[in-house]
Amino acid sequence: MEAKVMDWNSGSTLPPGCYGELWLRGPAIMQRYLNNVEATAMTIDKDGWLRTGDIVCFDEDGYLYLSDRLKEIIKYNGYQIAPADLEAILISHPEILDAAVTAENDDVFGEIPVAFVVRRHGIPLTEEAVKDFVAKQVAPYKKIRKVVFTSSIPKSAAGKILRRELRKLLNCRL
Structure with missing residues (x-):
């Protein structure tokens, strides 16, 4: 088996320490989709x-670190933002118990990052405080644009964030 990490914008191979899309090649890889030339061309x-x-990264010793799924990427004004990066920052806040990030459609920017936040009980954390906390740690295009406070983050039995449920919650709030 062969593996490489590719920049999904430029199509170039990335060195260890850089996150990109995992590409695989070898005898265990499927050859095509049955009767679907278009899907095959998009995948192989x-x-x-x-x-x-x-979305993965190899370290200098060849260990692989899984970060996210490319289809979960938020496309903001031509930039691509991995929700997991913002979630890691949010979880590091001492007043946040849990958090998840998803995209909301936006007429100007394409999509904007929206954070769903579970506050520690009795803590008066504000939307502006959450936005400021993240903004101090990320590039300007990665800033959280909206915060929704919730009592829990929807997750699968395996603990995976159910982003489609978060998007449903956003649509219900409109």
């Missing part, structure tokens, strides 16, 4: 590399 390149859709 001409050299047999399978685009997994997983």
Whole structure:
């Protein structure tokens, strides 16, 4: 098996320590989708590399770190933002018990990052305080644009954040 990490914007191979999409090639990789040339072309390149859709990073010792899924990426004004990066920052806040980030459609920017936050009981954490906390740690395009306080984050039995449920909650709030 061969593996490489690719920049999903430029299509170039990334060195250890950089996050990008995991591409795989080898005898265990599927050859095509049955009766679906278009899906095959979108998933497997001409050299047999399978685009997994997983955002990963290899370290200097060859260990693989899974970060997110490419389809979960927020596309803000031409930039791409991984929700997991923002979630890691939010969880580091001492007054936040749990958090999740998803995209909301926006007429100007395409999508904006929205944080769902579970506050510690009895803590008067404000939307502006959450936005400021994240803004101090990220590039300007990665800033949280909206905060929704909630009592819990919807998760699967395996503990995976159910982003489709978060998007439903956003639509209900409109």
